[in-house]
């Protein structure tokens with residue numbers, strides 16, 4: 001194994017977990033309700049604080065951080081409904097559960113729209129109340145933890161936009177930090193969508209080469225000749241269409257990093273040529289006679305088992321050993337489910353922000369569905385599901401009805417009817433139309449002309465619908 005230039009001190013472990021018990025503020029004017037909640041919550045291990053009106057509640061909230069607020073809807077003076085936006089404005093991260101009497105459905109809907117997490121009806125069922133509280137607190141803590149983790153990762157590693165707290169991912173982060181400073185070749189293995197390219201970029205960004213180019217190339221997607229001329233460049237007249245000489249990516253990446261994606265499907269001839277460059281960092285333009293020396297770091301990625309490809313005779317053994325100096329194995333998402341809430345929060349923030357929307361969160365049952373699902377498409381599939389949920393959502397809470405049916409195990413009809421229990425047929429049909437339009441746009445990479453053409457409607461009609469339905473048009477440049 002080549003020497004590492006300057007291994008980092010990796011003694012620090014994951015960020016400190018929250019050790020204090022969760023804290024809850026109850027705002028209710030009825031002494032009886034306050035007392036029974038105090039007993040109940042204290043028995044469950046929560047630290048409870050009481051306020052008997054809105055003003056006092058707001059004051060306490062400004063002094064202390066709470067994991068949750070239980071807010072009575074029918075407070076005297078300033079009602080819970082009037083108080084809620086003030087709490088949300090000053091403490092947007094703190095979840096609020098409304099306490100309501102029977103027969104106030106309209107108010108509840110309004111409260112959820114204004115950002116309440118959930119509601120309980122008096123007289124409540126203790127077990128259900130506790131389950132709701134537990135999930136709201138857990139979610140709040142995951143959000144806080146996410147923020148803290150991002151800060152830590154950024155400070156320790158200069159990682160941006162990478163999330164993970166599972167042991168396996170923390171080990172990956174340590175390895176990345178350790179190998180980044182050297183010039184060693186790195187092989188990243190993992191199923192599709194596990195974050196191979198993201199990790200390759202992190203290695204580059206944490207290396208002394210960070211100011212030089214990071215050049216990705218999908219080696220699996222090109223026929224051999226094209227791939228070779230792309231990598232090595234060519235001189236004028238090297239082949240029929242070579243009307244001018246052209247630099248190859250090995251030169252473009254000089255001083256920086258060349259990321260060779262899907263390396264396993266590269267042709268055998270090309271493999272031999274790559275091997276030569278890896279050995280002495282020298283190559284020739286196609287049709288050229290002069291050797292060119294470059295200083296390029298290679299990071300390769302594969303989503304199939306390269307060792308097996310060697311056994312099958314599809315991949316050169318000598319090249320495999322050259323590439324396999326340091327291997328980063330990215331586990332599939334289903335093997336690190338504890339990362340799902342963090343990733344979800346990360347994508348909720350990202351897409352709400354990108355679409356200019358207020359913060360979004362997931363309902364408890366939607367989150368449960370995400371944690372239980374097996375994610376064959378890994379993080380990318382999760383990211384796409386969240387993005388769709390954010391685009392389709394019309395309020396702050398994304399329910400499981402806005403997740404794809406194969407994830408929640410529910411049919412499209414179920415989802416629609418649950419989403420609109422009291423809606424008119426007209427409203428439900430409009431909901432269907434909106435979802436279908438968003439789905440089509442997504443499939444057309446948000447190209448409205450393509451979508452209109454495939455729907456066989458004029459572009460202007462599609463535009464009108466998009467405007468009327470308030471569909472946010474996504475910009476596709478994520479980098």
Ligand SMILES: Nc1ncnc2c1ncn2[C@@H]1O[C@H](COP(=O)(O)OP(=O)(O)OP(=O)(O)O)[C@@H](O)[C@H]1O
Nearest residue numbers: 161162163191192193194195196197198303379380
């Ligand atoms: N740990 C993570 N934190 C945040 N975002 C992630 C993480 N892992 C993956 N992603 C995101 O998921 C998407 C897929 O990641 P990426 O393209 O790196 O995967 P990949 O393994 O290269 O996939 P493929 O094999 O399909 O090319 C990207 O948008 C990436 O930003």
Ligand SMILES: [Mg+2]
Nearest residue numbers: 193196197261
């Ligand atoms: Mg990739």
